[in-house]
Amino acid sequence: xxxxxxxxxxxxxxxxxxxxxxxxxxxxxxxxxxxxxxxxxxxxxxxxxxxxxxxxxxxxxxxxxxxxxxxxxxxxxxxxxxxxxxxxxxxxxxxxxxxxxxxxxxxxxxxxxxxxxxxxxxxxxxxxxxxxxxxxxxxxxxxxxxxxxxxxxxxxxxxxxxxxxxxxxxxxxxxxxxxxxxxxxxxxxxxxxxxxxxxxxxxxxxxxxxxxxxxxxxxxxxxxxxxxxxxxxxxxxxxxxxxxxxxxxxxxxxxxxxxxxxxxxxxxxxxxxxxxxxxxxxxxxxxxxxxxxxxxx
Amino acid sequence: xxxxxxxxxxxxxxxxxxxxxxxxxxxxxxxxxxxxxxxxxxxxxxxxxxxxxxxxxxxxxxxxxxxxxxxxxxxxxxxxxxxxxxxxxxxxxxxxxxxxxxxxxxxxxxxxxxxxxxxxxxxxxxxxxxxxxxxxxxxxxxxxxxxxxxxxxxxxxxxxxxxxxxxxxxxxxxxxxxxxxxxxxxxxxxxxxxxxxxxxxxxxxxxxxxxxxxxxxxxxxxxxxxxxxxxxxxxxxxxxxxxxxxxxxxxxxxxxxxxxxx
Numbered sequence: 001x002x003x004x005x006x007x008x009x010x011x012x013x014x015x016x017x018x019x020x021x022x023x024x025x026x027x028x029x030x031x032x033x034x035x036x037x038x039x040x041x042x043x044x045x046x047x048x049x050x051x052x053x054x055x056x057x058x059x060x061x062x063x064x065x066x067x068x069x070x071x072x073x074x075x076x077x078x079x080x081x082x083x084x085x086x087x088x089x090x091x092x093x094x095x096x097x098x099x100x101x102x103x104x105x106x107x108x109x110x111x112x113x114x115x116x117x118x119x120x121x122x123x124x125x126x127x128x129x130x131x132x133x134x135x136x137x138x139x140x141x142x143x144x145x146x147x148x149x150x151x152x153x154x155x156x157x158x159x160x161x162x163x164x165x166x167x168x169x170x171x172x173x174x175x176x177x178x179x180x181x182x183x184x185x186x187x188x189x190x191x192x193x194x195x196x197x198x199x200x201x202x203x204x205x206x207x208x209x210x211x212x213x214x215x216x217x218x219x220x221x222x223x224x225x226x227x228x229x230x231x232x233x234x235x236x237x238x239x240x241x242x243x244x245x246x247x248x249x250x251x252x253x254x255x256x257x258x259x260x261x262x263x264x265x266x267x268x269x270x271x272x273x274x275x276x277x278x279x280x281x282x283x284x285x286x287x288x289x290x291x292x293x294x295x296x297x
Numbered sequence: 298x299x300x301x302x303x304x305x306x307x308x309x310x311x312x313x314x315x316x317x318x319x320x321x322x323x324x325x326x327x328x329x330x331x332x333x334x335x336x337x338x339x340x341x342x343x344x345x346x347x348x349x350x351x352x353x354x355x356x357x358x359x360x361x362x363x364x365x366x367x368x369x370x371x372x373x374x375x376x377x378x379x380x381x382x383x384x385x386x387x388x389x390x391x392x393x394x395x396x397x398x399x400x401x402x403x404x405x406x407x408x409x410x411x412x413x414x415x416x417x418x419x420x421x422x423x424x425x426x427x428x429x430x431x432x433x434x435x436x437x438x439x440x441x442x443x444x445x446x447x448x449x450x451x452x453x454x455x456x457x458x459x460x461x462x463x464x465x466x467x468x469x470x471x472x473x474x475x476x477x478x479x480x481x482x483x484x485x486x487x488x489x490x491x492x493x494x495x496x497x498x499x500x501x502x503x504x505x506x507x508x509x510x511x512x513x514x515x516x517x518x519x520x521x522x523x524x525x526x527x528x529x530x531x532x533x534x535x536x537x538x539x540x541x542x543x544x545x546x547x548x549x550x551x552x553x554x555x556x557x558x559x
Binding site for chain 1: 301302304305306308309312315316318319320321322323325326327370371373374377378381382385389392394395396397398399400401402403404405406407408409410411418433434436437440492495496499500501502505506513516517520521527528530531534535538539541542543545546
């Protein structure tokens with residue numbers, strides 16, 4: 001941040017007279033971003049590399065590599081990957097059916113509106129909805145038992161588990177995918193399909209050699225975004241499982257509430273690890289996005 | 298070359314099934330409070346709960362404050378970047394996208410550490426200060442959506458010409474902002490505002506960790522202790538999100554209408 005401010009001053013000093021005070025216009029925004037976004041985050045990152053007395057150390061980072069914390073990261077990453085991958089796949093299939101599958105055109109607008117609603121329907125209420133549906137007394141659980149004699153809980157299903165959480169997360173992951181991929185599917189020009197067809201390509205060849213390579217950056221990029229989206233989610237998991245399922249955000253939540261790790265600096269390291277993981281995912285997203293925008297004009 | 302229509306219907310069918318079942322299940326569950334028959338008892342209990350009214354109005358007030366501060370912060374900044382500081386756009390855009398990269402729980406962790414009672418700005422020391430901090434936190438969470446909406450709106454109009462025209466007619470900065478720029482991006486601002494409302498109203502992590510009596514922590518508390526009321530609350534929360542999205546659709550359609558007239 002200090003760099004950008006000095007850069008602005010240097011810019012003003014070196015350049016035209018008009019530029020000298022122009023940067024003042026975004027000063028409130030910069031101050032806000034500094035105080036409530038950048039400094040707090042920086043504080044955590046620095047804290048992850050400090051001892052209690054404030055000296056530099058890598059010990060906190062090394063301390064992350066203990067079985068309980070590693071397994072929390074591992075299950076978090078697995079849930080995020082599974083919900084991101086399935087969200088991408090199912091969202092793509094639904095969007096492709098509606099855009100290219102010859103379904104009536106009036107389905108499109110309600111689908112997009114509903115996706116807008118459902119992608120924002122996360123947090124605590126989402127957990128309630130799934131408890132009322134797939135919980136021990138939930139509608140689907142009861143109906144499956146009474147109509148088909150299938151007791152999913154006796155078969156080992158549990159909402160408070162890897163698959164339970166993944167199914168729940170899909171409720172906001174799939175709509176987000178639909179919202180992002182529909183414009184990309186619209187961007188597939190009819191001429192490309194016709195050209196491929198004239199050259200004798202089959203439907204499968206068109207998808208494999210034309211459509212998918214063009215959509216690839218969008219698909220991979222959205223995968224990264226969905227991954228980060230579920231990796232940082234706390235409220236749904238907390239309302240669903242309490243603190244019984246030890247995923248990273250829950251562990252961090254418990255740590256902030258009341259120092260369960262016996263070491264505040266380990267908490268900073270935990271938070272730093274989250275930033276690294278979502279940072280990598282989003283870096284991929286931005287990189288892929290700039291590549292895909294070359295095609296979708 | 299088209300996907301088989303049968304498979305399309307099948308994909309759509311399973312999609313609808315997956316999304317409808319939890320909603321139907323929640324609705325059905327929320328009506329089951331009275332044994333043996335459907336009733337609205339759960340809703341009556343929830344709406345009559347003084348803590349529901351207190352936390353809900355707290356979150357509504359918070360959402361309104363967030364929207365006002367967010368608009369005051371984002372609209373002039375986006376306008377100024379568009380008009381004078383074009384080369385800063387990538388930096389500003391990067392900052393506004395950061396809240397999608399940094400998980401909210403990390404940001405609030407930073408707040409607790411940075412603004413504790415022994416710091417240079419002891420915001421968490423008083424209820425008033427903590428409310429302010431929570432509100433700023435919500436502005437940060439809303440930043441990606443708000444900025445994107447307003448920036449798109451500004452790109453659609455000719456900011457430079459409008460500003461020069463207003464200036465040549467003797468308008469000051471305040472007049473330009475409130476009477477020229479804001480009306481032109483009103484639809485974008487409103488879309489951002491409704492989305493912000495939907496995000497803030499049920500937000501859990503920030504409110505819980507800053508210990509404020511907001512709607513999100515109340516939802517969690519009810520969920521941990523009651524059986525049927527949470528389902529009723531989920532139905533209410535879903536309706537609120539639905540109304541917010543409906544309003545976005547409405548104002549967007551309204552804008553298309555006025556453009557078509559010209």
